[in-house]
Amino acid sequence: MSLTEILPGRLGFGTAPLGNMFRAIPDVEAAATVETAWDRGVRYFDTAPMYGAGLAETRLGEVLAGKPRDAYVLSTKVGRVILDELEEGARDLGEKGGIFEHGNRNKVLHSWTAEATEHSIEDSLKRLGTDRLDIVWVHDIAQDFYGDLWVQKFEEARTGAFRVLSRLREEGVIKAWGLGVNKTEPIELTLALDEPRPDGFLLAGRYTLLDHEHALQRLLPLAQEQDVDMVVGGPYSSGVLAGGTHFEYQPAPQAILDKVARLKELTAEHGVSVKAAALQFSLAHPVSAAVIPGATKPSRITEDTAALGEDVPAAFWTDLRASGLVSPAAPLPTGA
Known part of the structure; x- marks a missing residue:
């Protein structure tokens, strides 16, 4: 089943910030944001x-x-199992570093085996207080491994998580599965397999105004050819496009800040919000099924929903293309 048949609209809510991403937020603020x-x-x-x-x-x-x-x-996702045991010292979350240092102190086991996948789903159902999941993503597969170990971990997922999720889909327990990653290579490799076959993928931070050229080169043409849908995560590039200071989960480098400044100048010239430009750009590709910005404040949700419906003039997209700020190969909402 395609993601477009499952998803109820083009705007979803990415809940990473509810895990105290970058900062601790009160429970009442988190609840108000979801409401x-x-x-x-x-x-x-x-x-x-x-x-x-x-x-x-x-x-x-x-x-x-x-x-x-x-x-x-x-x-939700599989690939990390949350243990009852608490972490006493510094936490090893790989390249994502300490972005969840204000979250729960439980130890996190990185595993894509069949057993870990089934365990993870059971635990997620309990934490979510629900009896079923619609979509399950294989999270950050082999994210922080290289060389032979990367191959080993991918094979662990192929023979473990992939097969478990395919079985659950066939049994009607879930509607769809795919990869939830912020690198294009694992998706490309998965799409090259004869089986198991994913229904789509969640690509975080790799199809945004600031970072999209690599995805355009191989992944998205391949996905379009195979009729596989994409959910765009991190459309604001870890927040730097929405007034934050992070890019790729780290303090944004000066080159990125300079590019954001140029984008802001262009949006201001046309009376367009940066959020509208970001969301509508990410959704313009034929493979895009939905975009899922995150938020920890109710006001940010209001901005996001307004941005999706904002009337962006064709002249803006034309000037954006002419500015060189986006790839000539990137589809734009007006086809400019």
Whole structure:
């Protein structure tokens, strides 16, 4: 089943910030943000065990418990199992470093085996307080491994998580599965397999105004050829496009800040919000099924929903192309 057949709209809510990403937020603020998303018509929610070591799933589940289960679509991820044992010292979260240092202190086991996948799903269902998941993503597969170890970990996922999720899809337990990553290579490799076959993928931070050329070269043409859909995660590039200071989960380098400044000048010239440019750009590719910005404040949700429907003049997209700020190969909303 294609993602476009499953997803209830083109705007979803990415819940990584609910895991205390970059900062600790009060429970009441987290709950108000999810409630605002619901009130503004958002019906697709994406989460993961890694987001605050289960904190985001718990917070999301507490709010969604009061909503009709058939009224929304829910996705989470496998690849990280949250242990009962607490971490006493510094946490090793790979390249994502300490972005969830304010989350729960539980230890996180990185594993894509069949057993870990089944365990992870069971735990997620408990934290979310639900009886079913709609979509399951294989999270950050082999993210922090290289060389022979990368191959080993990918094979672990292929023979473990991929096959478990394919079986659950065939049994009707879940509607779809795919990869949830911020690198294009694992998706390209998966799409080259004869089996198991994913239904789509969640690509975070790799199809944005600031970073899209690599995805355009091989991944997206391959996905389009195979009729595989994409959910765009991290459309604001870790926040730097939305007024934040992070890019790729780290303090943004000067070159990125300079590019953001040029984008802001262009949007201001045309009376367009940066968020509208970012979301509508990410959705313009034929493979894009939905975009899932994250938020920790109700006001940010209001901005996101308004940005999606904002009337962006064709002249802006024409000037954006002419400025060289986006790839000539990138589809734009007006086809400019």
